[in-house]
Amino acid sequence: MAVVKTGNEVIGEMPYTATKRGLWQVSYLPPLTRTLGPVITRQPADAGGPEWVHRLDVTRELIAQLPRFGHFQQIADPLVSEAEAAAFALGGFKVSVQFTLKLPAxxxxxxxxxxxxxxxxxxxxxxxxxxxxxxxxxxxxxxxxxxxxxxxxxxxxxxxxxxxxxxxxxxxxxxxxxxxxxxxxxxxxxxxxxxxxxxxxxxxxxxxxxxxxxxxxxxxxxxxxxxxxxxxxLELDFDGVSTAGILQFLSGFGGHLVRRYVFEYMRADFALIRSVRACSRELVKLARRNDAEKSAQAE
Structure with missing residues (x-):
């Protein structure tokens, strides 16, 4: 858990996983975990500065506490705003968007x-x-x-x-x-x-x-x-739409689209090894397909 405090008061926190994959530590959503991402307390009304600046600054402090993962990826709750997303983008993370459908209470x-x-x-x-x-x-x-x-x-x-x-x-x-x-x-x-x-x-x-x-x-x-x-x-959250078919089906229930940010970082050496392994798997598939075609021709 990355934590930011003002005095004894926690004003920001961000849970994350840390597991080993080969030579690298990686961080992904645990199984059956909907979202993670930063959770930030609103600043006092008399703080003087814009709320988005407060959220951006706290998020940058949270990001600074993260280990140097080979690969990091989190889906954030819809409550995470553009300010938090900007902090991740400025920190070198790839920021993308997924969607969920929600029905209001x-x-x-x-x-x-x-x-x-x-x-x-x-x-x-x-x-x-x-x-x-x-x-x-x-x-x-x-x-x-x-x-x-x-x-x-x-x-x-x-x-x-x-x-x-x-x-x-x-x-x-x-x-x-x-x-x-x-x-x-x-x-x-x-x-x-x-x-x-x-x-x-x-x-x-x-x-x-x-x-x-x-x-x-x-x-x-x-x-x-x-x-x-x-x-x-309660609001009903359909917890993400992964395909066009699912979106078509769920849209029949009258919900509205809501964005969820995805934050991702990948070290160059981790990306290289993953790319090489992916190429190797494709070559194996190609070799097997060629062998199957030759066998069919021989028959």
Whole structure:
């Protein structure tokens, strides 16, 4: 944790990881961690200077405390402003932007429903006739469904099943979130979503569905997440949009785009070695493809 104080008062802090990769220390978001980045206390009203200057100066002090990583990358919360981003850019970091979708708090259900795209409303209506949404108290039920759905697509759980179980167990124990599922008419669990909340936001953090299940099973879960967020007077954060298809689907729920800064630094020697390794992998793939083509021709 990088920390900046004025006297005994903490006015800025920035958590980070530090792990070893070969000859270098690297720093990335831990598994299932949404965002990191600097957290800075607003300066007193009588401080005299602009708030953005205060935020820029504190961020530069935080950056100065970071170890000399071979590679550093963090996604910042949407609350991180242009001033913090400017401090990273001036410090030699690459600053880029990702996006998430958010639904504001304080809207009544009728208004929220009216803001849904017409085909999204139809999907929710049809799904509600087939599926039943219930809360899931068994973490293993969620993780097992998540893993089995990935396995059916010949994919692995990139977060790690053990870490996912530990996290969701703590979420439920601390009453900091919920797991909800869409159950088919035969009682089978077809899709599930893990939600986590704080004092301001409800985060749509994990979701999974069987490959054979209708996409409406997930749409129904999102509608339930919207209801939970409204009941708790929280904003709903869809926690990032990684593809055009996901953005198209989630945009049907009436949210607005919000930017999230990404801060990255890579040492030249680390970048060189990574580039060489990437080239080596491509050469191996090319050699295997050539061998396969020669074998096909010989046959």
């Amino acid at each position: 304080g809207l009544d259900e009728e208004t929220v429903w009216r803001r849904l795209r017409w085909n999204t409303r139809n999907r929710i209506r049809r799904s509600s006739e087939r599926f039943v949404v219930k809360e899931i108290a068994d973490v293993d039920a969620f993780v097992n469904l998540y893993d089995s759905n990935l396995s059916a697509r010949e994919l692995d759980n990139v977060y790690g099943s053990t870490i996912m179980r530990r996290l969701l167990t703590e979420v439920l124990r601390r009453e900091a979130g919920a797991i909800i599922g869409s159950f088919d008419s035969d009682g089978s669990l077809t899709a599930a979503t893990a939600l986590v909340w704080d004092r301001a936001n409800l985060y749509y953090i994990l979701t999974t569905r069987k490959a054979t299940a209708h996409s409406g099973a997930v749409a129904l879960l999102i509608w339930q997440a919207i209801k939970i967020a409204r009941e708790r007077n």
